[in-house]
Amino acid sequence: MQKVDCLIVGGGIVGVAVARNLQLTFSHLKCLLVEKENILAKHQTGHNSGVIHAGVYYKPGSLKAKLCIDGLKRIYEYCDENHLPYRKCGKIIVAVERDQLARLDDLFQRATQNGVQDLKMLDSNQIREVEPNCRGIRAIHSPHTGIIDYGLICRHFGKSFEQMGGRIALNFEAEKFLPSGDASYPILVQSTTNSTFLSRYVITCGGLQADQLATLCGGSKNPTIVPFRGDYLKLKHGTDKLKINGNIYPVPDPRFPFLGVHFTPRMDGSVWLGPNAVLSMKREGYGLFDFSIRDTIDLAFNSGLRKLAWKHLGYGLGEMRRAYSLSATVRELQKFVPALATDDVERGPSGVRAQALSADGNLVEDFVFETVDTGDLKNRILHVRNAPSPAATSSLPIADMVVAKAKECFNL
Known part of the structure; x- marks a missing residue:
């Protein structure tokens, strides 16, 4: 039976970014990423809009705002360093009714407080200069908003993880997390096909399956997905x-x-x-x-x-x-x-x-982490139960946060 130091569940962009960051931070660990599909980025990561968000919408000072601002900068840097394609095509947020103007002004102030770079308020004529086919009363222009193929980025994270010494096991759907009886490798992770690994620690980043993975380990039923x-x-x-030419969005x-x-x-x-x-x-x-x-x-x-x-x-x-x-x-x-x-x-x-x-x-808009805090697996399993949008844009700083949480939880 194969033994690893940390097993990460979930081959979406957050899970793969976490695995990569963990291997980079703790190079002596044997890290394994398991994914139930036959490729990485099969679900949310491979089906999202592909927008690199600039941080316009989020409450000033909030974790989501900070992570998005940092995430945009770092995803562009990562792509430049690794010669990966993207387009910084920009975005306009357009008010088409007069009762939307006050909300648009509030959004501009919020984005400014968040530190979104080079924002500009456009009048109706300037809107047409940016997007000739678009009509509106006023609009916020965010020139650094971009587009990207997050599936490609996720798979590149995976290659980087493997180059650092990490391993990826596809077609492994984790079904059971059981005490192994081995003091050094106390967690037995079993798949639906009865394949098994022994691990010292586990981190789950399950996305659409996040609540079910947590409850498999005796975690709370809520929040549900x-x-x-x-x-x-x-x-x-x-x-x-x-x-x-670029992204055209409504006033929320x-x-x-x-x-x-x-x-x-x-x-x-x-x-x-x-x-x-x-x-x-x-x-x-x-x-x-x-x-x-x-x-x-x-x-x-x-x-x-x-x-x-x-x-x-x-x-x-x-x-x-x-x-x-x-x-x-x-x-x-x-x-x-x-x-x-x-x-x-x-x-x-x-x-x-x-x-x-x-x-x-109520919709849960913040990050939710949960640890197994009882029994033989206490302080051995960390669940990422919610990584809200813009998680793909923010995947690199989110990975920093999760690894810091794991370091604290597992006493690495």
């Missing part, structure tokens, strides 16, 4: 009249839990439009009709979800309508680009967001 699917449209090829409405539809250019030259945000009946279900009996039962018995759904019933129904109606989504997008027509779009990909939810029905 609720999967929200986001469906994108795509601009059809050949729609040159609708050229989009604080009454609602999600951002709203936006225009997102991609590294392959395509443009994604959306997404909506609808409850997914399967944690890793990317199709409109994907369904899991187990996941659906979990959702049905989730009292926090019922409270959230009742609170935002009207908003949720609108999101469901847009999930099945291209024209409904296009009408929202036309507020920003009036020339867009339903014939210009086609259905694009979907992603599923792991949204942590408290028992009282």
